[in-house]
């Protein structure tokens with residue numbers, strides 16, 4: 499079997515077109531959507547993500563405000579900026595790029611963002627709302643994965659879904675979304691015994707482990723839908739310098755029914771969902 503490729507780039511472009519139309523309608527009513535992005539420190543991957551988020555905003559007609567801080571900034575300075583942005587009616591979304599330097603209490607920072615402007619969906623109240631299947635801002639990566647799964651037409655209700663990874667950003671909200679959609683969900687992680695036992699049962703397999711080419715074809719059920727959330731830069735071997743996912747694409751594509759590539763899979767959908775959340779927030783403000 500050779501898997502169908504789920505083209506995240508094409509899906510993202512289609513959805514971004516719809517988002518741009520909504521952003522233009524808001525701007526015509528004097529409510530141009532606006533996202534504030536805070537980057538603290540000089541983590542190279544974070545800098546790339548923030549650059550892509552700001553560029554995505556510009557293309558969609560969303561205003562962006564970017565605030566850069568050195569790694570040794572005092573947390574009070576950032577907290578004061580968040581309070582200012584929370585109070586600014588022209589700002590609809592606020593995002594603090596993670597990870598944060600060690601002097602920060604991450605949970606305190608995320609909870610200092612107004613729930614109504616928490617377009618990352620990381621505030622404890624949004625997390626709680628999602629866990630209760632109530633309307634909430636949904637974290638962008640797992641939300642993008644859900645859109646990709648929907649695009650395949652695979653039935654989610656009753657499906658066996660396995661998520662590898664239990665992070666607050668991807669694994670846990672992914673498990674909640676799949677549960678809310680009626681899948682039977684298993685969350686695997688670094689302490690899981692016999693990972694392949696679980697993964698081989700999965701109709702839907704989501705890999706978010708951060709280990710290059712970790713999931714091989716031998717771990718996949720024939721015909722499964724495989725979603726690769728990983729973005730890893732290979733440091734050695736013949737492909738050194740190349741980007742790859744958490745899934746060994748070549749062996750997995752022989753077994754899976756559908757699979758996302760890296761790059762061009764989940765990545766473009768993540769930023770798309772951030773843009774959509776920002777537009778949703780602006781639409782609420784314009785009501």
Ligand code: GUN
Pocket residue numbers: 593594595596597618638639667
């Ligand atoms: N770091 C890695 N992924 C994310 C994300 O989706 N949002 C934020 N704010 N930081 C991240």
